[in-house]
Amino acid sequence: MRELTKEDVLAAVRGGSVFASGGGGWVDHGLEIGGAALAIGKPKLVSVDELPDDAIVLTCTAIGAPAGTDWQMLGKDYVKAVELIMDKFDGKIVGVMTPQNGMSSSINGWLPAAALDLVVVDATGDIRAHPTGKMGSLGLASSIDYETIQAVVGGKPEQGSYIELVVKGTPARTSNILRTASDMAGGFIASARHPLPAKHIKEHAAIGGISIAIELGKAIIAAEPEGAENVIKTICAHTGGNLIARGRIASKNVRYSGAFDLGTIELEEADGNRVTLHIMNEYMAVDGKNGVRLSTFPDVITTISLETGRPVSVGHVTEGMAIGIFVIDRSLIPLSSSVKDPTVYPEVEQAMGIELLKYLNVDQGVRSEYF
Structure with missing residues (x-):
């Protein structure tokens, strides 16, 4: 205590x-x-x-x-x-x-x-x-x-x-x-x-x-004086996660419905490739080229500003913003019984119009091109 x-x-x-x-x-x-x-x-x-x-x-x-x-x-x-x-x-x-x-x-x-x-x-x-x-x-x-x-x-x-x-x-x-x-x-x-x-x-x-969040936060605070890139590297090193894409926000299509934010955000990388973030309040999945699934809940999926190194919420993401998509694979975090419960997924899949549950026990081979 x-x-x-x-x-x-x-x-x-x-x-x-x-x-x-x-x-x-x-x-x-x-x-x-x-x-x-x-x-x-x-x-x-x-x-x-x-x-x-x-x-x-x-x-x-x-x-x-x-x-x-x-x-x-x-x-x-x-x-x-x-x-x-x-x-x-x-x-x-x-x-x-x-x-x-x-x-x-x-x-x-x-x-x-x-x-x-x-x-x-x-x-x-x-x-x-x-x-x-x-x-x-x-x-x-x-x-x-x-x-x-x-x-x-x-x-x-x-x-x-x-x-x-x-x-x-x-x-x-x-x-x-x-x-x-x-x-x-x-x-x-x-x-x-x-x-x-x-x-x-x-x-x-x-x-x-809570301790996991606090310890990560302390590492971030210590890294902040050295700038955004150092903060991002620190987040990756501390958590074992990776940036799976970097680019600018090309489009945002998010609507409010019944106390939920639903929709998608597209990020365009330097080579023109587009990555899609699927949203139901939070980022629930990431699709890459040709709809290939790159990450799925309960992975941690976060948009991080490349200018500040700080996470950006769905509500504050805007078109043209320079963003990195950060992912921690579920194998690296403690999982509760709820996220392993297949009954919690159908209503979310229906609202979002995408599949989640079938990826739950699949090794998705998350990319780690950055850091």
């Missing part, structure tokens, strides 16, 4: 931005929520092994589409979502965790932990960001035996979009309800869900996910 610091906040945001895979929130929001956590308390990071098997851990997150613009999630909304679960759950909650890393989602739970005297558990529902709650639900996506409790809070009261909602039921049904609530609240909403014993977390989560 150790106390989280201001340096940890910045490092978690920097490292989490790589694992954000084009989504995972916003840098400013992560710094704001992390700073608020340190201002009101002393959040502590604990290994899941430090908790007894029956200690109850809650997942804290934000639900929505990264390019959404009409949402409002205040710090008190994150805290309120946890309090709503505490009111309805018949047991004592001792810790919180995040379902994924990201620009702000690596910080998920730090503020409620500080405000409500809980611990932050060093585990993630997925090491990288993902579009659906089912992909971070710790192997419970298709369970009909587990009754979960989920709560959402957020929106703008002055516009009549503020919502507080608590639902009980199967993870699949309740997740779909919360996605609708997010859309109604303006595109993003704070959430708490899935009270589970630490034993389940130990068996099904991506263990050490």
